[in-house]
Amino acid sequence: MAKRKTRLRVRNAGGHVKNATAKIVATLHSIPENEPVEGEDIEFYTGDGDDSLGSARTNDRGEAELNAGNNYLQPLKWGRALEGGLSAEYFGSAEFQSHPRVRATMEPGA
Numbered sequence: 600m601a602k603r604k605t606r607l608r609v610r611n612a613g614g615h616v617k618n619a620t621a622k623i624v625a626t627l628h629s630i631p632e633n634e635p636v637e638g639e640d641i642e643f644y645t646g647d648g649d650d651s652l653g654s655a656r657t658n659d660r661g662e663a664e665l666n667a668g669n670n671y672l673q674p675l676k677w678g679r680a681l682e683g684g685l686s687a688e689y690f691g692s693a694e695f696q697s698h699p700r701v702r703a704t705m706e707p708g709a
Contacts, residue, residue, distance in 0.1 A: 602691065604630045607641070607698040609687040623665045623703070625687040627657050629695065635661025639692060644700070646683035663687075 609625040623643055627636040641663035643652040655663035684704045691697030 602696045603694060605636060605689060605691075605695050605698045606630050606633075607687060607689050607701050609643075609685070609701050609703040621666070623652070623685060623687070625655075625663045625701075627661045627663070627689055627698070635659065636695060637661065639663075639689065639695065642688050642690070644686045644688070646686065646702075652685065 606628050607625060609623065625641045625643070627639055627641065628634060629636055635657070637657055637659050639657045640654050641657065642654045643665050644650060645652060653665050655665045657663045684702055686700040686702045688700040689695075689698040
């Protein structure tokens with residue numbers, strides 16, 4: 600049986616450097632059904648690089664959310680994300696095809 604295709608999107612995110620807070624949300628859906636894909640891991644990176652910010656599992660809405668609190672001891676990574684943006688990637692599973700990295704920007708908060 601062929602693997603189902605996926606669509607990955609990552610929202611532009613905001614963060615506060617002073618308080619070391621940020622939140623990134625990516626969504627994973629099957630195509631052409633456009634149904635949320637639950638229980639799959641999404642990996643988050645700074646910019647286009649291989650500097651991982653961490654990973655998060657999709658919920659019943661297909662959303663994977665990564666908070667800076669998960670990486671509070673790595674503020675330099677989050678600083679690079681504020682400067683050069685971020686990306687998310689899905690590596691696929693037995694049922695779903697992988698999806699290449701998608702990019703987003705981070706806007707510093709007040």
